[in-house]
Every structure is written in C-alpha cells, then in structure tokens.
Amino acid sequence: MTQASQTIQRHHHITLCVGTAQEDYDFHTKVLSLKSVKKTLIYDGVAPFYHLYYGNDLGEESTLITCFPVAHSGRKGQRGTGQIDSLALSVPVSAIPFWAQRLAAHGFDVRRSERFGEHVLSFAHPCGVGYELIGIADDARKPYSNGEVPAELAIRGLHTIGVNVRETETSQEFMENGWAAHESARDGKYARYAFGDGGSGRFVDYVVEPDLPQASWTYGAGIVHHCAFQVADRTVQDKVKANLEGMGFTDTSERKDRGYFESIYVRTPSGAMFEATVSKPEGFLIDEPYEELGSKVQIAPQFESQRATIMESLETLKY
Numbered sequence: 001m002t003q004a005s006q007t008i009q010r011h012h013h014i015t016l017c018v019g020t021a022q023e024d025y026d027f028h029t030k031v032l033s034l035k036s037v038k039k040t041l042i043y044d045g046v047a048p049f050y051h052l053y054y055g056n057d058l059g060e061e062s063t064l065i066t067c068f069p070v071a072h073s074g075r076k077g078q079r080g081t082g083q084i085d086s087l088a089l090s091v092p093v094s095a096i097p098f099w100a101q102r103l104a105a106h107g108f109d110v111r112r113s114e115r116f117g118e119h120v121l122s123f124a125h126p127c128g129v130g131y132e133l134i135g136i137a138d139d140a141r142k143p144y145s146n147g148e149v150p151a152e153l154a155i156r157g158l159h160t161i162g163v164n165v166r167e168t169e170t171s172q173e174f175m176e177n178g179w180a181a182h183e184s185a186r187d188g189k190y191a192r193y194a195f196g197d198g199g200s201g202r203f204v205d206y207v208v209e210p211d212l213p214q215a216s217w218t219y220g221a222g223i224v225h226h227c228a229f230q231v232a233d234r235t236v237q238d239k240v241k242a243n244l245e246g247m248g249f250t251d252t253s254e255r256k257d258r259g260y261f262e263s264i265y266v267r268t269p270s271g272a273m274f275e276a277t278v279s280k281p282e283g284f285l286i287d288e289p290y291e292e293l294g295s296k297v298q299i300a301p302q303f304e305s306q307r308a309t310i311m312e313s314l315e316t317l318k319y
Contacts, residue, residue, distance in 0.1 A: 007236050007243075008180040010201045011158040012228040012261070012277040013053075013064035014087050017077055019127040019221045021050045021069035021317045027126055028054040028065065029319070031106050032089075033149040035059070036294040036319065038284050040259065041310070042068060043300065048310055050317070053294070056144040056157065059284045061230045061277075062201035063141060063157035070219045072315065077223030079128065082271025083215030084224035085207065086130030086162040090200040093119055093135030095153040102149075116187050128222035134159045139200045160192070160203035161227050163272045166210045170269035175204065178244050178266075179229070179274065195229075206270065215271065228263065228275035237264060240276045259300065260284055 018024040028034045037059030041048040049072065055063040065087070079085060091099060096112075096119050103110045108123045119135035136159065143154035165171055168191050175181040175193045181204065184194040189209070195202040204227075216223065231237050237255065241264050244252045253265040262278045280286060287298050297314075299307050 006180055006196065007231055007240050008195050008276065009230045009232065010195055011062045011161075012230040012275070012279070013055075013061075013066050014084070014158060014161060014227045015066045015068065015225045016087075016125070016127075016129050017070050017219050017221055017223050017225050018067045018125065018129070019069065019071040021052065021071075021315045023126050024052060024067050024069055025317060025319060028052075028067075029146075031103070031108075032155060033144070033146050034065065034155060035144040035146070037064075038260070038294055038298065039296065039317070040298040041300070041303075043303070047313060048303070050297075050314060053284070056142055058290075058293075060141070060157075061279060063144075065158075068219060068225065069315065070221050073219060075218065075220040077218070077220030078213065078216035079223055080215035081164045081166050081209050081212040083164055083217070084161050084227055084272045085164045085215075086132060087224065087227075088120075088132035088134045088159040088161070088205075090136045090139045090141075090156040090159040091133050092139070092153065092156075093137050096121060096133070096135045098153050099133050115190060116185055116192060129224060130162070132159075134200075136200050141201070157201055159200045160205050161224075162190075162205050162207050163270050164207050164209045164212060164215070165270045166208070168206050168208060171206055174247075174269050178240075178247055178249070179268075217271070217273070224272075226265065226273035226275055228261075228277040231276050231278055234262070234278055237262070237276050237278050240264070259298075260286060 034054040037055050038053035040051050042051040050069045052067045054065045111122045113120045121133040139156040141156040145151035181193040185192045191206045193204045256263050263275045265275050
C-alpha cells in the first residue's frame with residue numbers, strides 16, 4: 001500500500017488537439033451524439049481560442065471529452081510513442097452492431113476486434129486521433145440521449161486510454177507508486193492498469209510500440225493533449241503532488257483554477273501528460289443554468305469586457 005493508494009479515483013476528462021471547431025463539434029454532437037455541455041476558451045499564449053466540452057447531460061466526471069480546435073495555428077501534431085494515442089468509450093455490448101452501422105453510414109472506416117475479452121470498434125476522429133467504442137455488459141453511468149441515438153444504445157463515458165511507450169518499466173513504477181493503480185491484465189502488447197476494482201472509466205492501457213517515432217507535445221491538430229483523473233478534494237490533490245515530488249517529479253505543476261475544476265499536471269515517464277483534478281461542487285452549472293448549459297460561449301470574468309473583440313477573432317461555430 002503506497003502513499004498514493006486510493007487517491008486517484010477514475011478518469012475525469014480527456015483533452016484533444018483537433019482541427020476546426022465546426023468539424024469537432026459536428027463529430028461529437030451529431031455522430032457520437034454527446035451533449036455539448038460547455039463552450040469556453042483557453043487563454044494560454046497571446047490569443048484565446050475555443051475549449052469545447054462534451055459529455056452526458058450534466059457533464060459528469062469520466063464522461064467528458066474536451067477539445068482545443070487549433071486549425072488556426074496551422075500546426076499538425078505528430079502521433080507516435082511517448083503520447084496518449086487513443087481513447088476508448090463505453091457502450092452497451094448490445095449496441096456494437098448499431099454503432100458499427102452508424103459510423104459506417106457517416107463515412108468512417110470501422111474495424112472490429114477483441115482485446116481483454118472486450119468487443120472493440122476502432123475508428124478515428126476526423127483530425128486523426130484514434131477512437132474506440134468498447135462493448136460493456138454493465139456500466140451504470142447515465143448516458144445522454146438526443147433522441148437520435150436511443151439511451152439504451154448511447155455512449156456511457158470513457159472506458160480507457162491507450163498510451164504508446166517503448167517499454168513499460170518506468171511507467172509501471174509511476175502507475176503503482178505515483179498514480180494509485182495496479183496492473184490488472186496483459187494482452188499481447190497491451191498492459192492494463194486499474195484504479196480500485198477497475199471497470200469502465202478506471203483503466204489505463206500501455207501499448208508497447210518500440211518502433212514508432214517520438215510524438216509531439218505542442219498544440220497541434222490530431223493528437224491527445226492530456227488525460228485528467230479525478231481526486232476527492234484539495235487535500236488529496238496536495239498529497240498526490242507531494243508524493244510525486246518525493247519520487248523526483250519536481251516539475252509537477254502548481255494548482256491551476258480551470259473554472260469548473262482545479263488541476264495539477266505532471267509529465268509522466270511515458271511522455272504522456274496526466275492531470276489530477278478536483279471538481280468544483282457546482283460543476284458546469286457554475287456559470288449558466290441547466291436549461292442553457294452549453295448554449296453560449298463562456299468567457300472568463302476578467303476578459304468579459306473584451307467579448308466582442310474575442311468572438312470576432314474566433315472561427316464561427318454553428319450549432
């Protein structure tokens with residue numbers, strides 16, 4: 001039992017660098033039928049750009065995919081080793097035929113396989129990030145249904161992520177001693193780590209890919225930026241940070257207020273960036289009521305006076 005035991009609970013969200021905002025919005029809301037729970041901005045650098053959130057009805061933890069549309073930069077990301085390469089979403093196992101047909105009808109190249117005894121549908125976001133739908137017999141998370149995809153067939157949330165590595169030894173030490181996980185299974189080149197008793201939303205899969213080129217970490221279309229994991233509160237978050245620093249990860253970030261949650265970040269030995277996240281009690285209702293959730297671009301209070309100028313600088317997003 002390490003200092004980190006039981007501190008990391010499950011996935012909180014995963015964040016991607018994608019192409020245009022419209023392409024990303026249409027993919028997540030019209031193809032995958034997730035709810036747009038928040039439209040906001042990221043303020044890193046000299047000019048803000050979109051930060052789009054998708055999930056279930058309230059955007060609950062472990063159902064969230066968030067995206068930075070970065071087509072305006074002209075920069076393409078390099079996929080490869082040292083990076084989160086794919087994300088897998090949970091659907092009822094009975095929904096696999098429905099989703100295979102639906103994705104094909106929308107023009108996606110879909111491949112079927114099995115891994116860890118699970119039915120897998122593999123395809124790709126239009127920007128190139130690898131997506132999977134995993135058929136799960138029992139996932140109690142409440143799905144969002146827009147009416148087009150019935151609730152009984154809809155996406156439940158994150159199931160696992162795939163992290164490309166050249167070898168697993170340093171990642172194993174990190175996951176066990178720094179990230180409160182244990183190895184639960186192996187399947188070929190895949191090593192699965194679980195939080196607690198495991199289950200959808202509580203897995204990380206490491207994929208041994210020794211021959212891939214080094215991936216890029218900057219904002220560039222077509223790559224995963226980071227994955228966030230839920231912790232209970234600030235006290236636990238501080239313990240995670242202190243434990244990581246005691247292991248030698250002295251570049252673990254200070255706490256950053258992201259509006260809807262507070263985060264610390266660490267560049268893991270694999271190269272992938274992980275985040276330990278504390279949700280705010282109000283969640284996504286902190287700045288707009290449920291009836292209007294995701295309906296308007298939210299701008300941080302200190303920049304609200306510049307709304308007109310900021311909105312003119314952004315890609316027009318139709319929704």
